[in-house]
Amino acid sequence: MGRARSEERRADILRAALEVIAERGYRGASLGAVAERVGLTQQGLLHYFPTKETLLVAVLEERDRWDTSGGRGREGWRLDLIDSLVEYNAMRPGIVQTFSALLGESVTDGHPAREFFTERYAQVRAEMAKVLRLEFGERLPGGLTPERAAPLLTAVMDGLQYQWLLDPEAVDMPAAFRDFVALLTGRVTAEDHSDK
Amino acid sequence: MGRARSEERRADILRAALEVIAERGYRGASLGAVAERVGLTQQGLLHYFPTKETLLVAVLEERDRWDTSGGRGREGWRLDLIDSLVEYNAMRPGIVQTFSALLGESVTDGHPAREFFTERYAQVRAEMAKVLRLEFGERLPGGLTPERAAPLLTAVMDGLQYQWLLDPEAVDMPAAFRDFVALLTGRVTAEDHSDK
């Protein structure tokens, strides 16, 4: 079962890399720090991932696998699932931090995650538009077309994450996101959360 | 007028630092690269800013000065000015890129810009809420209170910037932002941009 042990190690490394990237970003993360966290030397780590970039790519791919399997069936996401995704994220600050840090870095020149995020956004926007169209048709109650609403939905998710990461007390991320969805879908928000 | 020449140099350095940070992020930016861009050695640069961090702080402070003077009078922003700010940003990809990269990095542990962004967001949210209250009172047409709308407004701005930086063709940032404002303020959006 050397095979199994190897796969396990790889998974451990990816988990450690996720942590270190959350703490220091990709550029700030050192292979040594990741290796140490799984009880390897830096060179031992390079046995599994021959370069730093391949390690990053593997982290990205794992995330991709994760959230293309987690919440959609073959009919894609449902709107309430998007909602609960935000709640899920609110309980996983580590993961959110990793990908927020990577997203920020990725806009710099020649960053290895740039293509990943670019394609990912295109995908996510398309997926969101599909969900919205399925649920509301060509016009959402708020008046927008699915294609116009999709980038906003995405933007709100990301933007809220940054505010929340910087100051979790200051922003109730899931509640704020629900506010936005209510706005989009025309549900009048009469409910009163304690407006801090 | 050695004084003036010195201030000019400082300004040049800050401009160069802004560029380099946009291209490589703060962690990826080297003092040498900044220095080279203004025709100095790295040590010559250190004469003006004794550490890398003081340089970053100076960049941040300049930005702060810039946008606390640019668009507000003593009564603060107006909603339409926020709108035109987005349009202004759309013409300044360099600056947007710098601050998007920094924002992303700032969520990592012990980043020197973290406090800056945390405070800045608190400020911006408060300012936004104030503007909204001034214009709409306790309830926006969309149904939200100013305090609930403010984080969303901020989130949309930031989130759209990332999508736009990664793929300017894919997102019409000012138009998308106007869509959102329309949603917030209950103006029905009948206008049809070409929904590519």
Place this chain on the structure above:
DNA sequence: AACGTAACCTACCGCTCAACAGGTAACCGG
């Protein structure tokens, strides 16, 4: 004209980092 200070420079240091080279020990299939 003398002096002090601002504006640089050269030289250097210690550190960290990703990656390469080459070895060794355990394990696994035949």
Place this chain on the structure above:
DNA sequence: CCGGTTACCTGTTGAGCGGTAGGTTACGTT
């Protein structure tokens, strides 16, 4: 039981980094 592959290790290298030390030049002031 043997031969190769897998899973690591030690050793090293070369580049780049931020920062220090200390010098030199030029200019502004008195």
